[in-house]
Amino acid sequence: MREKVKPEEMAEANERAPACSTCFEVPIGPIHPALKEGIRFTFWIEGERIRKVDIRPGFMHRGIEFMGTKRNLIQVLYLAERICGICSISHPLAIVQAVEQAAGIEVPPRAQYIRVIIGELERIHSHLLWAGVAAHELGFDTLLHYVWKVREPVLDLLEDLTGNRINYAIPIYGGVRRDVPPEKYPVLKNALRYYRSLVDDFVNFFLRDPSIEARTRGVGVLTREEADSLCAVGPTARASGLRKDVRQDWPYFAYPDLGVRAITPEDMGLEVQGDVYDRIVVRLLEVVQSIEIIERCLEEMPDGEIIAFPKVAALLAHLKKAEGEGIGRHEAPRGEVIHYIRLQADEEAPVVWKVKAPTYSNLMPWYPMFRDQEIADIPIVAASIDPCICCMERVQIVRGGREETLWKEQLLELSWAKTRRIVRGLGPSHVTRRASRGGADERR
Amino acid sequence: MIFKALFLQLFTRPVTNRFPAKYMPKSVLGFLAKVEEGKARLVPPVPVTEGFRGKIAYDREKCIGCQMCIRVCPARVIEFKPEEKKIRMYVARCTYCAQCVDVCPVGALARSREFLLADYDRFAPNLVVE
Ligand code: SF4
Ligand code: SF4
Numbered sequence: 001m002r003e004k005v006k007p008e009e010m011a012e013a014n015e016r017a018p019a020c021s022t023c024f025e026v027p028i029g030p031i032h033p034a035l036k037e038g039i040r041f042t043f044w045i046e047g048e049r050i051r052k053v054d055i056r057p058g059f060m061h062r063g064i065e066f067m068g069t070k071r072n073l074i075q076v077l078y079l080a081e082r083i084c085g086i087c088s089i090s091h092p093l094a095i096v097q098a099v100e101q102a103a104g105i106e107v108p109p110r111a112q113y114i115r116v117i118i119g120e121l122e123r124i125h126s127h128l129l130w131a132g133v134a135a136h137e138l139g140f141d142t143l144l145h146y147v148w149k150v151r152e153p154v155l156d157l158l159e160d161l162t163g164n165r166i167n168y169a170i171p172i173y174g175g176v177r178r179d180v181p182p183e184k185y186p187v188l189k190n191a192l193r194y195y196r197s198l199v200d201d202f203v204n205f206f207l208r209d210p211s212i213e214a215r216t217r218g219v220g221v222l223t224r225e226e227a228d229s230l231c232a233v234g235p236t237a238r239a240s241g242l243r244k245d246v247r248q249d250w251p252y253f254a255y256p257d258l259g260v261r262a263i264t265p266e267d268m269g270l271e272v273q274g275d276v277y278d279r280i281v282v283r284l285l286e287v288v289q290s291i292e293i294i295e296r297c298l299e300e301m302p303d304g305e306i307i308a309f310p311k312v313a314a315l316l317a318h319l320k321k322a323e324g325e326g327i328g329r330h331e332a333p334r335g336e337v338i339h340y341i342r343l344q345a346d347e348e349a350p351v352v353w354k355v356k357a358p359t360y361s362n363l364m365p366w367y368p369m370f371r372d373q374e375i376a377d378i379p380i381v382a383a384s385i386d387p388c389i390c391c392m393e394r395v396q397i398v399r400g401g402r403e404e405t406l407w408k409e410q411l412l413e414l415s416w417a418k419t420r421r422i423v424r425g426l427g428p429s430h431v432t433r434r435a436s437r438g439g440a441d442e443r444r
Numbered sequence: 445m446i447f448k449a450l451f452l453q454l455f456t457r458p459v460t461n462r463f464p465a466k467y468m469p470k471s472v473l474g475f476l477a478k479v480e481e482g483k484a485r486l487v488p489p490v491p492v493t494e495g496f497r498g499k500i501a502y503d504r505e506k507c508i509g510c511q512m513c514i515r516v517c518p519a520r521v522i523e524f525k526p527e528e529k530k531i532r533m534y535v536a537r538c539t540y541c542a543q544c545v546d547v548c549p550v551g552a553l554a555r556s557r558e559f560l561l562a563d564y565d566r567f568a569p570n571l572v573v574e
Binding site: 071072074075076077078079081082142143146149152156159160162163164167169177178201204205209312313316 | 446449450453459492493494495496497512515516517518519539540541542543546547549555
């Protein structure tokens, strides 16, 4: 882990002497062929080994939360869907929970099951996508093409159920927009059977392949303690032996009835090592787990309503009256995603909307993972947490055309200044309100 | 090991659909022009499913100009024409969420299965619905 340094020292870290006298400093990114998204790594390298790493995110910020505070909640829902192209149902599922909590909306049970079904289908396609990317990073393109070929049926299925391969536009506050009618069950079951039949192949191709094992065993190790103290989430945490899963720890939707248990490599009878290999194991087991969950959903799904407000106009009116705050969490394929929302009466747009994507929690675990690895392992270690940089970028301060990042000290200073303002009797409301809407400009 | 699967793959049909032609034409536009003239054959795209959310179809006669669709549209696709009390949609901005279809009180909007909408001009006749 990176030693504790003061923010201003951290800023100078790149200019300072390298971590060891024989180290070379190798910057990778923000734009680099090996990276799919913009993030900058600085590696201090001794021979072939990485001795120290620094990570600088902040190149991909899109200002989505700010845009959200300019739109009504129905529009925000589709904006949330576009935070991530792969977890394109995870963000809506988190924000609907937050808004339903804030506005006190009851969701019919059938809708809860449908949300689970689509969410788990997404997990299958996302994990398959990751498996392909991982194979590609290892130089195993045959496997990439094979995996992405077998990923097509689940996308077709999603298109059949929702109307599109990605960006399903299914959840809405108070339910789901489209039913999964009983006529569709056979198609769904067929697809599940197909994936079940592939599991053996996957075990053979990935886990029993000597070259994959040689490239991933003991590479990018994250110990259980590190995963715990650095707050890793999702498969990254579970591969280190941490039984941590929102579906298990804070069940929501239909998950309390389904009794999901977090998966670790132990479930396959392996000793937990917390390396890239274990992350493959966990994702593979999770595909099987998702298949089982969907099968159970199909059996246990009750009949009935799928939406609390069949008329969108009534929903809009209800949301406009609503006041309060809510938090929604969902176990996305990459880990826990959290949405926080604050609503105010007579206000169509949310006053505050805060998103935490799973990759945000999985950035810090990169530090121990990279330590003492070889340069050639950088791509697979970086890919092993299944990073989604765009979704993760949440803070970028632009003031007077100049981009700057707030360190902890400055944030504290801002916070103290705000307390002083309140104490001086200026009142919090208009200040917070404008600050949350207009960004830092008005804060000073 | 993967060799068995690879060997079997030799005898199965590729999953890739060779759209729009089996081999990449020198100029796609030239090829499409030839298709129009009937000199070449288009390999059709993979058909979309029954409930596909494609380009939104607008029934001008039914529309009462209530502007509800404008209120919910996340991408600000729809513009109101006050003189006629009708709407105009710029399809190039559309995200195909079909929320406008859900909200329209008179059913003037519907999702269609049309999806081949790429164009060089975002104001092409096919992309502006009135
Ligand atoms: S489909 Fe969605 S984005 Fe397109 S016009 Fe309708 S509401 Fe707007
Ligand atoms: S919601 Fe329907 S009736 Fe109202 S303006 Fe839009 S298309 Fe016309």
